[in-house]
Amino acid sequence: MxxxxxxxxxxxxxxxxxxxxxxxxxxxxxxxxxxxxxxxxxxxxxxxxxxxxxxxxxxxxxxxxxxxxxxxxxxxxxxxxxxxxxxxxxxxxxxxxxxxxxxxxxxxxxxxxxxxxxxxxxxxxxxxxxxxxxxxxxxxxxxxxxxxxxxxxxxxxxxxxxxxxxxxxxxxxxxxxxxxxxxxxxxxxxxxxxxxxxxxxxxxxxxxxxxxxxxxxxxxxxxxxxxxxxxxxxxxxxxxxxxxxxxxxxxxxxxxxxxxxxxxxxxxxxxxxxxxxxxxxxxxxxxxxxxxxxxxxxxxxxxxxxxxxxxxxxxxxxxxxxVYGSDGGAVTEFITYGRQTTKGNNLYLIIRFWDGSPQLRLADLAVKVNKVTLLTTGQALTFSQTEDELLIQGLPRERPTRLFPVIKIECDSTPAANNWGRQRLWEGDPERVAEWARRQRGTSVFVDGKPRG
Missing domain, CATH: 3.20.20.80 (Glycosidases)
Incomplete structure (x- = not known):
């Protein structure tokens, strides 16, 4: 209803x-x-x-x-x-x-x-x-x-x-x-x-x-x-x-x-x-x-x-x-960096944990990205996008604010995730985890994932 x-x-x-x-x-x-x-x-x-x-x-x-x-x-x-x-x-x-x-x-x-x-x-x-x-x-x-x-x-x-x-x-x-x-x-x-x-x-x-x-x-x-x-x-x-x-x-x-x-x-x-x-x-x-x-x-x-x-x-x-008038967030799994909010076609990455890396990988975003900006400084950031990941580049090594830097991602439609991104740790269909492991490494407990004997 x-x-x-x-x-x-x-x-x-x-x-x-x-x-x-x-x-x-x-x-x-x-x-x-x-x-x-x-x-x-x-x-x-x-x-x-x-x-x-x-x-x-x-x-x-x-x-x-x-x-x-x-x-x-x-x-x-x-x-x-x-x-x-x-x-x-x-x-x-x-x-x-x-x-x-x-x-x-x-x-x-x-x-x-x-x-x-x-x-x-x-x-x-x-x-x-x-x-x-x-x-x-x-x-x-x-x-x-x-x-x-x-x-x-x-x-x-x-x-x-x-x-x-x-x-x-x-x-x-x-x-x-x-x-x-x-x-x-x-x-x-x-x-x-x-x-x-x-x-x-x-x-x-x-x-x-x-x-x-x-x-x-x-x-x-x-x-x-x-x-x-x-x-x-x-x-x-x-x-x-x-x-x-x-x-x-x-x-x-x-x-x-x-x-x-x-x-x-x-x-x-x-x-x-x-x-x-x-x-x-x-x-x-x-x-x-x-x-x-x-x-x-x-x-x-x-x-x-x-x-x-x-x-x-x-x-x-x-x-x-x-923050103001935002539409909620957590479009994809992002807890390893911080939080997300959305507003219209924009996705905001609120970075609690700035690691100093020049690039940030965002997995599982299922909509086309048009522009990425480091909102904290106004700097336009370069990026590349595939079906499964968005790679944001050109981030400064030093955290650009004492509190939380924010990256603004402008999409061509309302931000949404693929099936994997919609399901979180300890949630969703466990079959997706099995298929992920099976496809990428195999089925056994050995390092290469291949059975012995």
């Missing part, structure tokens, strides 16, 4: 490929991640007092937005309220917010205005769970009245967020456990959100149904649903969602999302490789990277983050056509 055509208002998502995730809240003061309240079983009253006095004097979303744009990101998603219940907007539902407490600022308003001004799409994160409220965990069976109040609170907050800030492009729910979609009324809420914001994309963390109790990607805590939501959200992994759009949520550090003292940072090439992997595995059904930063308690972006993403941004200025 053919998949329905993507709505016009959603196409920005696959054209973007790359966004910024921002985990920011009073938990940053502790420097031990966004879930420190629960993971360290802190005193609720002491945490709330510290949260209410939190006042990030260097919160400057205009600088954040400028950095995101220079980094090559096309959208951003801010945690409006994480599991600790503290709200970053001027809400009528509670005084536990940045507007009512020390900052006296609607941080969501400032974020939306700043990022929209820089031309980025707007995403908002919202946690269903609130560790402060017993009714959330007691649920409708144990505390029906308390749950009804809690559910109304959640729905009212989400409606504020999608009503008061203009066009919202991307909405990221999180933290369903131990509730399900029926408890939360998530289907009804999403319907209401789409009445207000017809083009909004809502993620899949909407809770399983009592009827099937099935979660995608094993995400019982996140509440991933196999059937609900417009896009999938694999976390810490890059696993395509075959049924809908998807984005991989990844940290720039080793593990934690909120600001953490002493966290280790992943290098720029590792982060870029995640972006390229998402693009390679993507296509018309998604393949985005939502890359996280946890700003410092005072609101500044960590310099380690800025340094890395600006390196990636410089790479994208030259090589962005291999």
């Amino acid at each position: 053919e998949k329905p055509e993507m709505p016009e208002g959603w196409k920005w998502f696959t054209e973007s490929r790359y966004g910024m995730f921002i985990h920011f809240g009073p938990y940053a003061q502790y420097g031990r991640g966004e879930q420190v309240l629960f993971r360290e079983h802190l005193n609720h009253q002491a945490y709330a007092e510290k949260a209410c006095s939190w006042n990030p004097q260097h919160y400057d979303p205009e600088l954040w937005a400028y950095t995101a744009r220079k980094a090559g990101m096309k959208y951003a998603c801010l945690t409006t309220r994480h599991h600790d219940g503290y709200c970053l907007w001027d809400t009528r539902t509670t005084d536990y917010s940045s507007a009512a407490q020390a900052p006296k600022r609607d941080m969501v308003r400032e974020f939306v205005d700043a990022f929209r001004k820089e031309g980025l799409r707007i995403g908002l994160y919202y946690s269903w769970i609130d560790w402060r409220i017993p009714a959330y965990f007691d649920g409708p069976d144990k505390d029906p009245e308390g749950w009804a109040t809690m559910k109304a609170y959640l729905h009212a907050q989400v409606e504020e967020l999608v009503t008061n800030y203009g066009q919202i492009d991307h909405f990221f729910f999180d933290g369903v456990w131990p509730r399900d979609s029926e408890d939360l009324g998530s289907v009804e809420l999403v319907a209401r959100m789409k009445e207000i914001q017809p083009n909004i994309l809502v993620n899949n963390r909407l809770g399983s149904s009592k009827a099937d109790n099935v979660y995608a990607d094993g995400g019982a805590g996140a509440g991933d649903s196999e059937v609900l939501g417009d896009f999938g959200t694999p976390e810490h992994v890059i696993i395509p969602d075959k049924n809908r759009l998807w984005e991989s949520n990844q940290v720039t550090t080793w593990r934690l999302w909120g600001y953490t003292n002493g966290e280790r940072w992943r290098p720029a090439d590792y982060l870029l490789d995640m972006l390229c992997e998402c693009a390679e595995k993507g296509g018309e059904r998604g393949g985005n990277l939502l890359l996280n930063v946890g700003p410092q308690p005072d609101g500044q972006l960590p310099p380690e983050f800025v340094q890395r993403v600006l390196q990636i941004g410089q790479w994208l200025e030259v090589h962005g056509e291999a």
